Amino acid sequence: MEGPPPQYTIKTIDEYLEHLSKGVFQAGMSWRVVAAKWPTTRKAFHGFKVERVARMTDREIDALAKDERVIRSRPKIAAVVHNAGQILALERDGGFKKHLRSFGDYEELATDLKKRFKFVGDSGVYHFLWTVKQPVPDWREWSKAHGMNGDAKAAKTTKARRPSKAAVRR
Numbered sequence: 001m002e003g004p005p006p007q008y009t010i011k012t013i014d015e016y017l018e019h020l021s022k023g024v025f026q027a028g029m030s031w032r033v034v035a036a037k038w039p040t041t042r043k044a045f046h047g048f049k050v051e052r053v054a055r056m057t058d059r060e061i062d063a064l065a066k067d068e069r070v071i072r073s074r075p076k077i078a079a080v081v082h083n084a085g086q087i088l089a090l091e092r093d094g095g096f097k098k099h100l101r102s103f104g105d106y107e108e109l110a111t112d113l114k115k116r117f118k119f120v121g122d123s124g125v126y127h128f129l130w131t132v133k134q135p136v137p138d139w140r141e142w143s144k145a146h147g148m149n150g151d152a153k154a155a156k157t158t159k160a161r162r163p164s165k166a167a168v169r170r
Helices: 013-026 031-044 050-054 058-064 074-092 096-100 106-116 122-131 139-145 150-161 165-169
Strands: none
Touching: 013 031, 013 050, 013 074, 013 096, 013 122, 050 074, 058 074, 074 096, 106 122
């Protein structure tokens, strides 16, 4: 994917769950794999209807963990169910959208979301908030501040792939 991910105008809490869940499944995976399985993932999670997903049982989670239509990571599937419950609780406690807007700055909100939701780290929170059109800091500055400087990562990867001088002499 070139450039930033698309942004969406969210109308329901179900849409918030879907965008948050996409980040959960993308953690440690290629976005291409997630994108390819997303239509069937939506079906498997009942269109990301928050109330329905929050009621999913361990038996349903186990069944999805064996279903080839989805990314078969039981911890990620269970995280989506947990996260649906958290969104639902916030919605009932005054509104999920209101909760997102109740923080003074990005870092406070990010800290809250990382504690509240499972399988959502620094990058996942940033991606989620960006896609649902919540205020986020400039990507370059934010990624540098969070130790995610893409240029430095690329240099480390290139250096790690070069064979050592000893290996070349053999």
